Each structure stands twice: as C-alpha cells, then as structure tokens.
Amino acid sequence: MRLRVEFTTEPFDLDEAPAHAVVAREVIEAADLDAVDVGPFGNTAEGGADAVLSALGDVLRRTLGAGATRISLQVNVVEEGER
Known part of the structure; x- marks a missing residue:
C-alpha cells in the first residue's frame, strides 16, 4: 500500500x-520516501505505508520536542496510477 501524507x-x-519546521523538514527529507515537497505552509510526502507511518512517528515526536504546539x-x- 502507498500513502500520501500532508502536514x-x-x-x-x-x-x-x-525550529519545529526545520526539524520536520529534516525528518521527512531523510526518510525513505519519494515525492517529497517541503514548503513554508505545508509538507507533502509519499511512499510505502511502513515508511510513511514510521516517518510520521518521528515527525510527531521530534517536532513536538522542538516546540510545535499543533500538528x-x-x-x-x-x-495505483494516481499521483
């Protein structure tokens, strides 16, 4: 299964x-994902379900630790065939 996450x-x-936005960018760019788009008001990434869910766990933990108050x-x- 492939997933797309926007956050x-x-x-x-x-x-x-x-700091929390910088951390989010670092985590998502280092993850084993493709179709990563990092922007000033939102981020999008796509990949296999395990990779996306693992990256999301890291994003949540690390951005909250870096001062995010809302995610x-x-x-x-x-x-298949959608992109």
Missing part, C-alpha cells in the same frame, strides 16, 4: 522558519 506544524513564523495532518491511500 503542517505550528506556530507559524513568517520571518524565519521555527495537522492528513493521510491518504494512493491508488
């Missing part, structure tokens, strides 16, 4: 990326 961490800072996420099953 944001808060609070936002428009002047400088907060919003959506996980979708990616159908």
Whole structure:
C-alpha cells in the first residue's frame, strides 16, 4: 500500500522558519520516501505505508520536542496510477 501524507506544524513564523519546521523538514527529507515537497505552509510526502507511518512517528515526536504546539495532518491511500 502507498500513502500520501500532508502536514503542517505550528506556530507559524513568517520571518524565519521555527525550529519545529526545520526539524520536520529534516525528518521527512531523510526518510525513505519519494515525492517529497517541503514548503513554508505545508509538507507533502509519499511512499510505502511502513515508511510513511514510521516517518510520521518521528515527525510527531521530534517536532513536538522542538516546540510545535499543533500538528495537522492528513493521510491518504494512493491508488495505483494516481499521483
């Protein structure tokens, strides 16, 4: 099964990326995922279910530890041929 995850961490800072946003980017870019898109207001990644769920666990633990006060996420099953 393939999954696509979209998530944001808060609070936002428009002047400088907060520590929790930097940590989220580092975790998601280091994970064994493909189709990674990291942006200022949200992040998207896709991959096998085990890789996505493992990365999400790391994102949640590490961003909360780095000062995130809210993490919003959506996980979708990616159908064959969909991208």
